[in-house]
Amino acid sequence: MRKCFTIWIFIPLLTFTACVDEEEFPDTPQGNFEALWKIIDEHYCFFDYKQREYGLDWNNIFNIYKVRARNEADKYQLFEVLTDMLAELRDGHVNLYSSFDNGRYWSWHEDYPTNFSDTLQRKYLGIDYHIASSMRYRILDDNIGYMYYGSFSNPVSDSGLNEILRYFAFCNGLIIDIRSNGGGDLTNAEQLAARFCNEKTLVGYLRHKTGKGHNDFSELEPQYIEPSANLRWQKGTVILTNRGVYSAANDFVKYMKCFPLVKIVGDQTGGGAGMPYTSTLPNGWTVRFSACPSFDKDCKEVEFGIPPDYYVSMTDDDFRHGKDSLIEFARKLLAE
Amino acid sequence: MKDKLLTLFLTLTPLSTVAQESTSANIIGVGQSRILDTYINQEKYSGTGFTYLYIKEHARLNRRWNSILEHEADLSTTKDRSRDNQMIEGNYFLYWGLYRHWQFFGDRLLIQAGGLANANLGFLYDTTSSNNPAQGRFSMNLMPAAVATYHFPLFGKQFTLRYELNVPLVGVMFSPNYGQSYYEIFNRGNYDHNIVPTTFVSAPSFRQVATIEWRTSEKWSLRVGYLGNYQQAHVNNLKQHVYAHRVMIGIVHHFTKTIRP
Numbered sequence: 099m100r101k102c103f104t105i106w107i108f109i110p111l112l113t114f115t116a117c118v119d120e121e122e123f124p125d126t127p128q129g130n131f132e133a134l135w136k137i138i139d140e141h142y143c144f145f146d147y148k149q150r151e152y153g154l155d156w157n158n159i160f161n162i163y164k165v166r167a168r169n170e171a172d173k174y175q176l177f178e179v180l181t182d183m184l185a186e187l188r189d190g191h192v193n194l195y196s197s198f199d200n201g202r203y204w205s206w207h208e209d210y211p212t213n214f215s216d217t218l219q220r221k222y223l224g225i226d227y228h229i230a231s232s233m234r235y236r237i238l239d240d241n242i243g244y245m246y247y248g249s250f251s252n253p254v255s256d257s258g259l260n261e262i263l264r265y266f267a268f269c270n271g272l273i274i275d276i277r278s279n280g281g282g283d284l285t286n287a288e289q290l291a292a293r294f295c296n297e298k299t300l301v302g303y304l305r306h307k308t309g310k311g312h313n314d315f316s317e318l319e320p321q322y323i324e325p326s327a328n329l330r331w332q333k334g335t336v337i338l339t340n341r342g343v344y345s346a347a348n349d350f351v352k353y354m355k356c357f358p359l360v361k362i363v364g365d366q367t368g369g370g371a372g373m374p375y376t377s378t379l380p381n382g383w384t385v386r387f388s389a390c391p392s393f394d395k396d397c398k399e400v401e402f403g404i405p406p407d408y409y410v411s412m413t414d415d416d417f418r419h420g421k422d423s424l425i426e427f428a429r430k431l432l433a434e
Numbered sequence: 435m436k437d438k439l440l441t442l443f444l445t446l447t448p449l450s451t452v453a454q455e456s457t458s459a460n461i462i463g464v465g466q467s468r469i470l471d472t473y474i475n476q477e478k479y480s481g482t483g484f485t486y487l488y489i490k491e492h493a494r495l496n497r498r499w500n501s502i503l504e505h506e507a508d509l510s511t512t513k514d515r516s517r518d519n520q521m522i523e524g525n526y527f528l529y530w531g532l533y534r535h536w537q538f539f540g541d542r543l544l545i546q547a548g549g550l551a552n553a554n555l556g557f558l559y560d561t562t563s564s565n566n567p568a569q570g571r572f573s574m575n576l577m578p579a580a581v582a583t584y585h586f587p588l589f590g591k592q593f594t595l596r597y598e599l600n601v602p603l604v605g606v607m608f609s610p611n612y613g614q615s616y617y618e619i620f621n622r623g624n625y626d627h628n629i630v631p632t633t634f635v636s637a638p639s640f641r642q643v644a645t646i647e648w649r650t651s652e653k654w655s656l657r658v659g660y661l662g663n664y665q666q667a668h669v670n671n672l673k674q675h676v677y678a679h680r681v682m683i684g685i686v687h688h689f690t691k692t693i694r695p
Contacts, residue, residue, distance in 0.1 A: 116638035118666040118675050120470055122478065125515065137476060141613060197518075285621060304622065307613030309671045316611065319624045373615050376563040378477050382516025384562060389613050 125380035127176045131167035134180055134194075134385060135160050137377045140310040142187065143391045144372060147399055152188070156312075159186050173381075177201060184385070189401075190344055191374040195384040206368045206403070210341040213365050213412045214277040218422040219246065228265070231258030235265070242429050243269040247290070250282030250346040254289050256328050263293065263329040271334040271432030273425060281345025281370060291353040292326035294335060294360060299323050301353040302400075303393045318397065323353055335360045336428035339406055345370035351404050352394050361431060362406040364424050369403040454691055459489040461684025463661055467510035468677040469523055471569050473610060474560050475514075479521040483510030485661060485680045487643075493535070500546070502581075504529040506663070508556075508678055518562070523676060525556030525571065525665075529600070531579055546581040550600055554665075566615065569674075573632070573667075575605030575639075592649040596659075600641040605632045612671040630669045637667040647686060655686040 123129035123136075139156055148154040163183040167176060177194065181201030184192045194201030222244060227236040232252030235245035243266035266272055291301075303318040337354050339362055348367045354360045372388020379385065394400050408427065416423040467483035486507045493500035506527040513520050531550030538545065556571035579600045586593055610619060611626040618624040630636075645659025661680040667673075 116635065116666075118470075118638065118668045118673050120472055120476060120478070120673050133476065143613070284617060304618060304624070306611060306615065306618060306626070308611055308626070310612075314612070316614070316626050319618070319622065321622070373565070373617065375566045375613070375615075377475050378514060378516075378519050378562070380477065380515065382514065382518035384519070386565065389566075390615050390618065 123380055127167050127169050127171045127179075128164075130176065130379045130381050130383070131164065131180065131183075133379050134183070135163075137379075137385060138184070138187070138192075138387055139312075141307065141375065141377070141389055142192075142387050143307055143315075143389055144187070144189065144401055145312040147391075147401060148188065151402070154186065154188075159183060174198070177383075180383075187387075189372070189388055190368060190370050191372055191386060191388045193386040195386070206344070206370075207341040210365065211411060212278070212342065213340040213410075213424060214342065215412070215417065215422065218417065218420065219275075221420050222422065222425060228262075230261050231255050233258075233262060235262055237266065237269055238273075238429065240429055240433065241268070241270050242432055243272040244275065244425070245273070246275040248276075248279055250279060250284075250286045250350065252282065252286075254286050256289070256326075259290070259293055259326075260329050263331055266331075269333070271336070272331060273336050273338060273428045273432070275338040275425070276343055276347050276350065277338050277340040277364065277424070278342035279344075279347035279350075280342060281347050281349075284346050284349060284373075287346045287350035287353065288323060289326075291323050291350060291357075293328070293330050294354065294357050295323045295325045296330065296332075297325060299356050300395050301356045302349075302395055303397055304390060306390045315391075318393070321392070323356070333359065334432050336431055337362050338424045338428060339364040339367050339404075341365050341368045341403070343367040345374075348400060348404060349392065352392075352400055355404065355407075356395055361408065362404070363408045363410050363428050363431065364406050365409065365411065366403040366405045367400075369401050371399065371401040453495045455493045455495065455688070456691070457489075457491050457686050457688050459487070459657055459684055459686040461487040461489070461657060461661075461682045463487065463680030463682035465661075465678070465680035467508075467512055467523060467679075469510070469512050469521055469558065469675070471558055471672075471674040473569050473612075473672045473674070474521075474558060474563065474566060475519075477514045477519070479512035479514050479519075481510055481512030481521075483508055483512075483523070483678055483680070485509075485663075485678065485682070487661060487682065487684070498534050499548075500533055500535060502529070502531050502533060502550070506661075508663070508676075510676075510678070520561045522559045522561065523556070525554060525676065527663075528553045529577075529579075531577075533579070533581060542585050544581075544583040544585075546583070548579060549603075550577040550579045551575075552577050552600075552602070552605070568616075569610075570608060570616075573605055573607035573637075575602040575632070575637075577602050594647040594649070594655070596643070596645045596647065596657075598641075598643040602632070602634055602637055602639050604634075605637065606630065607632050607637065607667060607669065609667070609669050609672060627670055632667065632669065636669055639666050640664045643682075645682065653688050655688065656683075657686050658683045 123133040231254040302321040373390035375389040463485040469479040510523040533546035533548035558569040663678040
């Protein structure tokens, strides 16, 4: 009985004194600035890599931008300061969302030629193309299959992919155009890649943060693509890329580079190798940031993009003649 | 032969019976919920929550031990301090346990102490987040628990004060690691300390129910009171709490049945 009472006195005492709580910043420009800096400081996953690449120093960023986040700043000025600070990360997965604007860093594609024209694409697709599994597809006149997938946010289905591959069954090769595909759901990328895979293939590595330190990471976990149990493509394939290929689309290119019959044609992809998370600031603005980094099969970073096997750019001459330089190159490559 | 076997069975079976007193309480509540989960967000959320609580207690006369079964279901909608972002919380708790009891002042004060086994299943859903919007909750705990019950007359009516206290001792809970995505856990099957042993230090939760009950008839009572369920955990460098404060009202059914021991 005495033991019982002892337990009953001490356990509640420990419980009462052990509140699990988190520091709150005030809802002032300075408070929002410090909250944002801390969220990124504790969760962002590419500090070390970007320090090596271009000398990013997040502690120094705090000192530079702290003086700009004055408490007298109105919400528009504060938004500009915070967006500028986030742009130092050079990451398309880092955004600041308010009710009046979306803060962004889009230089990863805005500083480069688009290498894609929907006007030209229409000349290849015509108006009698098919649509299945969110993909537009048709057979070009040299018996090359062409399919365009504009966003990995759009769902793919096994039955849809079966229909598309069955339609292309007698083609000499296949062009998968994912130019300006800004990403979406990784499982869609995996589902599509599995149609080009004949054995379990190592395609990359993943890891995640295990603590607040800039280098607190888990072990690298291998990423495999396993062959689809449905129809699989066994002929040459070209993936068309530009700088607008980002995030899950970047991962798709990373997967496809591992398969022997696949070639990448176009420009380097935009990158975006960190799986994004979101959090909010005291004033309600939402911040998105890269949280889980992924790597290619050689453990190399793909955050700033994946180079193609063949660099091809759209030429003015081809454009004037109504030809898409990348599609034309891919057709020749598949005909070889 | 069949009749002989039946006679033998009845002869060997004890004929004595024991009276079992049971109560079952159906109680609903409303009140404030306060939420923090640093996996989803650094900001705290608060709002209104609703709870349904079912308590069933069995006590056999002349026995020192009795049993208790509780179901608790909570649902809350909360907002952060900017009132722009919303979080929905849902939790189900199952408690089952045994109490040893002691009576004082005749039978007016009943003290019960023992242990509960607890299972919890729940979720948090941040309606404004697109990439890490949800958090799953699953835990099991062994909990020291106690109940004090005091019967007293007032204005010719019978009243009962009841106070119940539960704290966790040891258990296990599910948690993603600090920055681990649900994609890694469930799509890729990458385990990283996702089933975490807990103690009252790493998961200092605490639950109390204080009620007053008016015996309106031999079989029925009206019960009103307060439920405080303070779930907390600090595991995998993640902090989380759900503080539920509820004003409760419900009815209690008292019944006695005779059973073979």
